[in-house]
Amino acid sequence: MNIRLEHFSYAYQKKIILDDINLAMESGSLTVITGLSGCGKTTLCRTLCGLVPHYFGGKAAGQIYFGQKSSLTSSLTEISPQVAIVLEDYESQLFSMTVYDEVAYNLTCPPAKRTAIIEKYLRLVGLEGLSQREVSSLSGGQKQRLAIAGALVKRPQLLVLDEPAAALDPAGTTELYALLSKLCKQGLTVIVSEQDPRELMLLADQVVFLQQGRVACSGKSEEVAAFLEQQEEYREFLxxxxxxxxxxxxxxxxxxxxxxxxxxxxxxxxxxxxxxxx
Structure with missing residues (x-):
């Protein structure tokens, strides 16, 4: 799915959160959104999922296109089948007792095909053989991958993750990013908001650096790195x-x-x- 934002702005309770955003994400690309805390990363993620302004309210201006369709003139019901989001608090998205039931939650298919499809998505995220495990027995990284499997079983065209590495150790972070890169190669458009983008910048097709709700710099990782190098307070992002x-x-x-x-x-x-x- 190609995504395009044209002069998009968003205000909530008279406070401007996003200001004149112009961005484009190509189908099958990996985009990382980063910047200092409070710069608007989470709000931009919610926007790209259609939750802003449809669910959270507020006032929006400009345009967001999912393919040729404007998300601002489409209902959330029209948008949601194409988009999946994994929250920073991914455990809040897990509702079922077992791994099998959790993936099955969003699955609509004939019963005879259900097990094969569930195993396919568990294998994709590295949870093969764990279908009968209780969700509560999984590690933090495994729970996150389970949330991703539950999102992918909807067969979305866009996957958005908000701070996915926040609760992971370095090994878990590396595994997660390898999975996201693999999904992009299979044609899925992936957008990730990260406070610490250092490892993901080596894999991303595009980096977006936000500053007080505006795009301070965007482009290939090397282009954004050249911008960050010139400003001492941002070199930690390199x-x-x-x-x-x-x-x-x-x-x-x-x-x-x-x-x-x-x-x-x-x-x-x-x-x-x-x-x-x-």
Whole structure:
């Protein structure tokens, strides 16, 4: 699903939350939305799910298009089958006793096909063989992946996740991001709001940096990184690999996608520097 926001603004109780947002997300792309706390990330996620202003109220201006359809002139009932959201408090989205029943909650199909479909989605999110487990016995990361499976079984065209790594350890975060990247390659459009985008920036097709409800910078990860490098208060958002450019003091160095790639390049770079100074 292609998504487009044109001069979109949103105000709630006379306070402007989002101001003149212009963005486009291509079908099958991974977009990360980031910025300081209170910049409007969660509200933008709700907007992209059709919940703003339909569910939360307030006043909206501009346009949001899901494909060729305007979400502002469509009802939430029309929008919801195409969109799935996984909240930061993902446990609040889990209602059933067992893993099987949780995935089955949003599934509409003949009973004879139900088990095969449920196992397919559990396998997709790395929960294969756990269908009979009680939801309460799962780890935090497993519960989150279960919430994603429950969202995906609706077969949405867009998946939006709000702060999905907030309660995960580093290993769980890496597994989650690998899953999201895999889903994009299968054609799903994925949008993620993250307070700490450092790891996800290495995978994202687009990064959107919000500042007080406005888009301060958006584009490919490298383009947004160049913006962040120029402002000391935002350098914390840079992937650790890319901070090496600042530590070395050479902004002509590339934006590496992996530590192996960085080590190989820096080995040659530093060796060359030693020879030049000899």
């Amino acid at each position: 992937p650790d690999l890319w901070k090496l450019r600042l530590l070395i003091g050479d902004l002509s160095l590339p934006y590496w996608k992996s530590s192996g790639e960085a080590k190989l390049f820096l080995g040659h770079y530093l060796a060359g520097g030693v020879e030049q100074s000899a």
